[in-house]
Amino acid sequence: MPRTLREIAQIANADAVFAGKCYRLLLRHLKLHLPVIDSKVYLAKIANKGQVSEKAYRKALEMLSIIKENPISHGKDPNALAVAVLYAACLEEGKKISQTQIALAGDTSIVTLRKRFQDVRKIFP
Numbered sequence: 001m002p003r004t005l006r007e008i009a010q011i012a013n014a015d016a017v018f019a020g021k022c023y024r025l026l027l028r029h030l031k032l033h034l035p036v037i038d039s040k041v042y043l044a045k046i047a048n049k050g051q052v053s054e055k056a057y058r059k060a061l062e063m064l065s066i067i068k069e070n071p072i073s074h075g076k077d078p079n080a081l082a083v084a085v086l087y088a089a090c091l092e093e094g095k096k097i098s099q100t101q102i103a104l105a106g107d108t109s110i111v112t113l114r115k116r117f118q119d120v121r122k123i124f125p
Contacts, residue, residue, distance in 0.1 A: 002037050004079070004107070039064055039078040039085070042106070046079075046086055050105030053095055060089035063124060072119050080108050084116030088124060 009019035027034070040061065047057040064085045067073050073081055083106035090097045103113045 002041055006107070037078050039068070039082040042079045042082040043086060046082055046102070046106040050086070050097065050102050052086060052090060052097065053093065056086070056089045056093045056095050059093055060086045063089055063120070067120065067123055070123055072122060076116065076119070077108075077112070079106060080112045080116045082106065083108050083113050084120050087113060087117055088120045
């Protein structure tokens, strides 16, 4: 399970900027090339924290596999994309969930959720 810089910084009693600098320094010094993280990894964690139904979670998995093939998702934060897809799946399944609730569960801002949700709506009108 990948960890966010914020989580690592909290454990190390440092700020996220310092943790990010150390991370990049280690990658450069050790000459590591890490693969791109898939959004599906974040989906289960966000769904559990947001108390999303299993049906909506499965719908989000289907939607995410379609979105990953679309170039609109390239270069986007995988966590933010997972939050937006989960929110869209909840709406399609008829489950009432607030943007605030799902954004807090995914540890992202409401503005970011709305921006990524617009991208999701372009693929699933």
